[in-house]
Amino acid sequence: QVQLVESGGGLVQAGGSLRLSCATSGSIFNYNAMGWYRQAPGKVRELVARISAAGRTTYLDSVEGRFTISRDNAKNTVYLQMNRLALEDTAVYSCAAWSSVVYWGRGTQVTVSS
DSSP, X not given: OOOEEEEXXXXXXXTOOEEEEEEESXXXXXXXXXXXXXXXXXXXXXXXXXXXXXXXXXXXXXXXXXXXXXXXXXXXXXXXXXXXXXXXXXXXXXXXXESSSEEEOOOEEEEEEO
16 A cells, blocks of 8 residues: 655745655556645645655746755655745645656644734
């Protein structure tokens, strides 16, 4: 059974930083890509960042230059480094892994305060 376990969420002041982690239960090489989605209350879920097995990355326009996605293949873990956090970054962040289907983590809350 595939498990994606997120950690690293929390409360941070605007302008601060957080790092999210997503650990997979099996080998990270089982997936074509991994990434992070977020969903704020009353808003649609959006793809924040994605990293392919080859290491190619894509970002949501509003986080480009502030967020960095990376992967540690030895630890079967994907990270999302979030810098210069803004109020509008407040959301539940969920890890996703793509193979023949998409697997999801349970999500971690990120709250940015003024």
